[in-house]
Amino acid sequence: MLQNTEHTSAVTVTAPPSKSLSHRYLIGAALAGGASTVRHVLESADLECTRAILASAGARLEPLETSRDGAGAWRVHGLGGAPRGGQGRPLSCDVRESGTTCRLLTAVLAAGEGLFRIHGAERMHERPIGELAEALTTLGAGVVFEGAPGCPPLRLQAHGLNPALAGDGGVLRLGMDVSSQYFSGLLLAAPLCPAPLCVELAGRKAVSWPYVGLTLQCLTDFGVHFGVETRKHAEAPWHPLPEGAWRDLDEARPACLRIQVRPGAYQSGDYTVEGDWSGASYFLAAGALGRRPVRVEGLRADSLQGDRAMLDILRKMGARVEADAEAVTVYPSALHGVALDMGSCPDLVPTVAVLAAFAQGSTRISNVAHLRVKESNRISAPAEELAKTGVTVDQLSDGMLVSGLAGRGCGRQNAPRLPEGLNLCAHNDHRMAMSLALLALQEPGLRMETRLDDPMVVRKSFPQFWEVWSRLQ
Known part of the structure; x- marks a missing residue:
């Protein structure tokens, strides 16, 4: 039978830092102007990839300290704008096995200027990114797949992203059937656009919707302005949600949600990543x-x-x-x-x-x-x-x-x-x-x-x- 645990002392552990928010806050700090401090950052192989690529694209990241539980703190001197790629020869962006790094930064780098080569480990070259690449191409980026169509490695020619190229009033339709990170990547890139970018949820279903909520939390924390609209069905009129009401969304339905991000600067400051x-x-x-x-x-x-x-x-x-x-x-x-x-x-x-x-x-x-x-x-x-x-x-x-x-x-x-x-x-x-x-x-x-x-x-x-x-x- 089960042992009586009423008087058994509990083992106490501390949650590690959030991996998802560590990526997003480092990206926000790297795109901001001036210096930011990001504390309680997860120190892991995936985050190493994100930091290395942000540094190669022009940001400067300095380690401050590492706590006993392995969390780090970083001083980030941001770009104050768009990432910078190579001229003539692409900037090498090795994402290794980090799908989060690959998908979020492919979109963010596409909002920059120059040539980038996105590549990683063998398994990463089997993981799809075609739907995101198609969206970026629609907005003006050049994408060439070196191997399997729709998967890394790929070469990215960035000239910034232009919402006007999306047609239909600057509305870009993007699915979340395979990954929410396509959607999150575009939202992180959107403030760098010259005009508002509206991303409407398409596809058959929305997997991992809460991760988009984390992206919106990051944008809010960094002072980026956006609006969220929903509707009851695909033929119904759109209704804007009150400010902050997106936090109460437990799910998102295709054709019934869209997010418009306005151009603007990421704000530097002091940020702390929550537990994972x-x-x-x-x-x-x-x-x-x-x-x-x-x-x-x-x-x-x-x-x-x-x-x-x-x-x-x-x-x-x-x-x-x-x-x-x-x-x-x-x-x-x-x-x-x-x-x-x-x-x-x-x-x-x-x-x-x-x-x-x-x-x-x-x-x-x-x-x-x-x-x-x-x-x-x-x-x-x-x-x-x-x-x-x-x-x-x-x-x-x-x-x-x-x-x-x-x-x-x-x-x-x-x-x-x-x-x-x-x-x-x-x-x-x-x-x-x-x-x-x-x-x-x-x-x-x-x-x-x-x-x-x-x-x-x-x-x-x-x-x-x-x-x-x-x-x-």
Whole structure:
């Protein structure tokens, strides 16, 4: 039966800085005029790429300090305008494996002047960017794909972006079926345009909408002015939302939302990145699966991050969760299967798949077909690794069905087990590695970093992960 945790002291950890906002705030500071200070920045391989490209394009970034939890602080001397590329020879922009760097900066660099070459690791050259490239071409950029059509590497000839070329009153229609980062990239680039740019949501569905909310939060913090309009259906009239009301949007429907960004300068200043609900999700899940409660500090209760949905998912699965203004505590709990639409929080899917493996009954995860083009195929990769522990995962067209191993009652009679001598594969994916760490919590003495083919893939987003994780074991 479950141990009594009422008097068991919780393990306390601090959430890492938000990866999404670290990228966006560094970009904003680099485009601003004058000097800015950006604190509590995630120090990871992905952020190294973003900083390196911004520096190559003319910004100057100076490290100030690194805290004990691995967060950094940077003094950024901004461009005061558009990024600068090469003349005659393109500026090399190596995004390595960072999809966020690739998509956000491709749009931002296109608003600059000069030649840029966007390239990265082998997997990045398989990840699509064609829809964004088409939008940038419409606005006046020149894009040439060097390999597979619609994927990096690509050469970008930038002459600034001109909304007038979009036609239809400067309205550009862009889908979010594959990635919200196309939309976010254009929004970040829009203040550099000579006229207002209106981006209307197109396509069949909008995945990861909350990340666009984070982009709007960044624009607001940096003094960029924009308006958001919605309508009930594709033939209805548009209605502007009151200032700040976009924060209450839980989802966006194609043909029913558009955002107009006015030209203007990013404002320099002092900025602090909030804690990352994505990085915290592994520890919150550990509270439910492990032997001791886990308390995660440094999370913003009113955050716009979509992965704040982890709290609702845990509660829906039966976990005991206590949240206050300063921290969230999750207690060891018997879990049960549920049906989850995770289109707004796809980064949580590998973690929730492991939670579901320990639950009683089946869990269906839907609306995440786009996970097939992430760092790994995040539908097949969890299925393959969980199968090694005795868990059946059926791959579906838009997600997966996980058959939990827990029996009735306390839910701990049966659980996934990693056979002796069998190792797991991280699929060169940081989120896979961190989610698989959960499998070791109920096996005393098992250290998952010794059973993964590449445990250090976590450096992409959370270099201190294994050090922090050790406190739970």
